Amino acid sequence: VFTTILIVISSFFFGIWVIKFSKYNELYGSIGTLLILMFYIWINCMILLLGFELNASIRKLKQKKNK
Numbered sequence: 001v002f003t004t005i006l007i008v009i010s011s012f013f014f015g016i017w018v019i020k021f022s023k024y025n026e027l028y029g030s031i032g033t034l035l036i037l038m039f040y041i042w043i044n045c046m047i048l049l050l051g052f053e054l055n056a057s058i059r060k061l062k063q064k065k066n067k
Helices: 001-020 022-029 029-066
Strands: none
Touching: 001 029, 022 029
16 A cells, blocks of 8 residues: 555656656657656656565564564
8 A cells, every 4th residue: 555655646746747847858859758767667666665675574573473
C-alpha cells in the first residue's frame, strides 16, 4: 500500500514537472524525452526497492516477535 501510494504521488508530481519544465526537447531534442523517461523509471525503481525493504523489515520483526 505504501509503495503504491508513493508511485501514484510520484507520477502526479512527475507529470507536473514535465509540463512546467519541458525545456528538455528544446535543449536536447528527442534524447531529452529518453532522459526524462529514464529518470521516471529510476524514481519508480527506488520507490519499489524502498517498499521491498520495508516489507522485509516488517516480516523480520514479526518473525522475531513470534519466537
